[in-house]
Amino acid sequence: MDSKKFKELLSSVESLTPTQSKRLRETLTQGQGAGSSLAVIEAAKPPACAFCVSERVVRNGRRRGLQRWLCRECGKTSNATTGTPLSRLRDKELFAAYADCMRQGMTIRATARELGMTIDKAFRWRHRFLENAVDHQPSSVSGLLEVDETYFRRSQKGSRKMARAPRRRGGGQGGGGGRSNDEWVPVLVGRVRGQPFTTDRVLGRVSGVEISKALAPVVKNTDTVVCTDGHSAYERLGERLGVTTKHFVASYHGHVREGGFHVQNVNNYHGRLQGWILYRLRGVATKYLPNYLAWMRLTSWKHQGIHADEIVASAMGRQAINL
Ligand SMILES: [Zn+2]
Known part of the structure; x- marks a missing residue:
């Protein structure tokens, strides 16, 4: 980057919101930025065809930042997320940051605020990210x-149709006694x-x-x-x-x-x-x-918990725990 552009970049840093500046800091220090997120996705799966599992694949351009592979066996193209629960999710550059929120056990609301996404999206992502890990x-x-x-x-x-009347607040544990x-x-x-x-x-x-x-x-x-x-x-x-x-x-x-x-x-x-x-x-x-x-x-x-990268890999089907 030339020095003029760099000066512009520096001056724009002053106008960042607290969340934006936090994300910038993370990008610089922990490598949780867009590039690293896409690198984490690529690293979770060795190059192979998502359809016939052949390793006879060649590079075929990039789409939304991800390497596309063309299969020499079946002629289909795929990327590292094809065939995983994460394949149709947009904004894959946020995967690592999202996984980091999961690592901290954060609520949907806090995650949505942290990453600037809608609550619906944060919810959808949560369950896509966990689908594979159920069997790990x-x-x-x-x-x-x-x-x-x-x-x-x-x-x-969360269900829009309740099969019974909503429970009164405070009617939690105890009362009734049995475990029907x-x-x-x-x-x-x-x-x-x-x-x-x-x-x-x-x-x-x-x-x-x-x-x-x-x-x-x-x-x-x-x-x-x-x-x-x-x-x-x-x-x-x-x-x-x-x-x-x-x-x-x-x-x-x-x-x-x-x-x-x-x-x-x-x-x-x-x-x-x-x-x-x-x-x-x-x-x-x-x-x-x-x-x-x-x-x-x-x-x-383990005691230290799991790294955000491993949460992404596990979402893509690689068992990262209980090994
Ligand atoms: Zn193939």
Whole structure:
């Protein structure tokens, strides 16, 4: 850039809004700008045809900043996002910045404000970004797997047609006492002691069959020990999965923990998940619950959490967690 243009650039910096100047700062320091966002997308997928998976592809110009590949096998053109949930989203140069908002667990409203996009768009992007991550579960774990269930109130949040009258404000937890399936959705979470692996599943109901079905792909090593509380649904779990199980009895004074068998890591995770969903996001629609579980799994991967680039890659189908 010549010095005259650079002077103009510098003087225009003064008229930036606070959000704009924040984004400029990020572009300069963390490489979260447009170019880097497109580079992140390209890096997430090695050059190959999105239709026939052939690697015999040649460069075929750029479209909206992304490299287009022409397939020598089938003659079709594609780019890195073709065939992924992100393909039809516009403004791909914002992907990295959007993923960074997700990394921080931000609300739709805050994200829309931060990136200067509509609330509808921020919402649509959220679920496109999470679609693939739902299946990014651990494939086989070893060690001590803590398993326990938690419950979310059934919700039609965001739906324009409510099947029932809106709930009164403040009518939250408690009251009624029971956990009827009409009102509460059970979520199973498993965490491996001392390792970063997390598995989760929205259950139809809390039954031995459903629980063993959810855990079968995760528990393949016969030396894995599955630790649960005394709920009757876990009774025959060991038999069904072909592993050792440890059931402990919960007492009024807290959990009885003989020989270090407890589900405290899972229960802490439940607490953070509930707190984030109920208080920060103000509840989520039940139909999207699997996406939010995936989001929580992404942001709690290892102690340092996940990088925004990895969220983009995972949205494009590359498993970035539970590996
Ligand atoms: Zn092809």
